[in-house]
Amino acid sequence: MSDLKKNNPLCLALEEQEWLLADGATGTQLFNMGLSSGDAPELWNETNRDKISKLYSDSINAGCDLFLTNSFGSNRSRLKLHDAGSRAFLISKIAAELANEASQKNTGNIIVAGSMGPTGEIMHPIGPLSHEIAVEIFHEQAEGLKEGGVDVLWFETISSKEELKAAVEAAELANMPWCGTMSFDTAGRTMMGLTSPQMTDLITGMDKNLIAFGANCGVGASDLIRTILGFENTQNSYPIIAKGNAGIPKYINGHIHYNGTPELMADYACLARDAGARIIGGCCGTTPEHLIKMREALENRPKGGKPNLETIVKSLGEFSSKFDGTEENTVTARKTKRSRLKEI
Numbered sequence: 001m002s003d004l005k006k007n008n009p010l011c012l013a014l015e016e017q018e019w020l021l022a023d024g025a026t027g028t029q030l031f032n033m034g035l036s037s038g039d040a041p042e043l044w045n046e047t048n049r050d051k052i053s054k055l056y057s058d059s060i061n062a063g064c065d066l067f068l069t070n071s072f073g074s075n076r077s078r079l080k081l082h083d084a085g086s087r088a089f090l091i092s093k094i095a096a097e098l099a100n101e102a103s104q105k106n107t108g109n110i111i112v113a114g115s116m117g118p119t120g121e122i123m124h125p126i127g128p129l130s131h132e133i134a135v136e137i138f139h140e141q142a143e144g145l146k147e148g149g150v151d152v153l154w155f156e157t158i159s160s161k162e163e164l165k166a167a168v169e170a171a172e173l174a175n176m177p178w179c180g181t182m183s184f185d186t187a188g189r190t191m192m193g194l195t196s197p198q199m200t201d202l203i204t205g206m207d208k209n210l211i212a213f214g215a216n217c218g219v220g221a222s223d224l225i226r227t228i229l230g231f232e233n234t235q236n237s238y239p240i241i242a243k244g245n246a247g248i249p250k251y252i253n254g255h256i257h258y259n260g261t262p263e264l265m266a267d268y269a270c271l272a273r274d275a276g277a278r279i280i281g282g283c284c285g286t287t288p289e290h291l292i293k294m295r296e297a298l299e300n301r302p303k304g305g306k307p308n309l310e311t312i313v314k315s316l317g318e319f320s321s322k323f324d325g326t327e328e329n330t331v332t333a334r335k336t337k338r339s340r341l342k343e344i
Contacts, residue, residue, distance in 0.1 A: 022281025023059040023067035042074040045094040056102035062291035071095040072117035089144040096148020113154035114145030123162040138170030153178040160192040181216040188325030195325035196230030214241030221268040232276035242277035246285030258285025266297035
């Protein structure tokens with residue numbers, strides 16, 4: 001174990017606990033607080049600090065062991081679209097400072113993870129963004145989060161191996177431990193074609209300061225559990241992260257709504273645990289109400305055996321695609337109605 005990981009709060013928590021509850025959606029909560037479509041949530045770190053503090057405290061009060069900072073898009077590339085590219089370091093730092101303030105008000109040991117999403121640009125060899133520039137972009141953001149006091153960097157919703165490699169190099173430059181999740185939203189693959197076994201092969205040989213990895217966002221809870229099984233079936237020795245969306249998105253009256261109930265997400269949390277995940281949270285559409293039910297279920301339901309595809313379909317609904325990207329695991333279960341889903 002590297003020196004950075006020996007006394008890291010996340011590593012210590014994973015040594016002591018079978019599972020950790022991570023937070024839910026950032027965007028969903030901020031839209032509920034008044035964020036307008038097209039606005040940069042990260043700018044609220046400067047202009048609406050009280051609401052960002054509430055975002056963090058809501059996750060803590062829901063029972064989370066870990067929550068992410070409001071910094072998903074606080075990199076120079078994304079912020080330049082809002083004439084704020086030059087403030088990437090500062091906005092990232094404020095996100096972390098507010099998170100630490102919220103964490104320190106709690107008597108428990110709440111882990112603060114510095115969220116780092118993709119740059120929003122396509123990297124070489126397909127697109128114009130070079131590896132060197134991508135590393136600079138991520139490194140600036142990482143240094144801001146580090147100065148603000150995060151415990152770990154958390155790369156999320158990454159789709160290409162090139163961008164993940166740049167983010168990991170930035171973490172090395174910042175001398176920070178990290179976690180990484182990719183989004184498997186295209187018939188069991190990332191948008192750039194990676195399967196869960198391919199991600200395992202890629203990420204486990206990258207850097208000694210990796211703490212955990214897995215999947216976030218994607219299509220729905222069913223698909224994400226199938227992806228977790230793909231990680232578990234490889235020669236992986238790192239803790240697995242599961243952060244799935246709360247059901248399926250629907251566009252209603254000008255807004256995106258996710259139709260997964262708190263009860264469905266409680267089932268998802270236990271299936272994620274049984275599938276091998278040790279850090280379990282939600283992504284888009286997941287509110288504190290979902291998180292409360294997820295924690296209750298994880299604490300009170302006994303651990304079961306590894307779920308098969310039929311069990312996943314029966315509990316969470318059908319997969320969005322027949323295959324999981326490896327073209328080996330097909331759905332054999334009878335089609336079932338999403339009886340446990342409803343509009344929220």
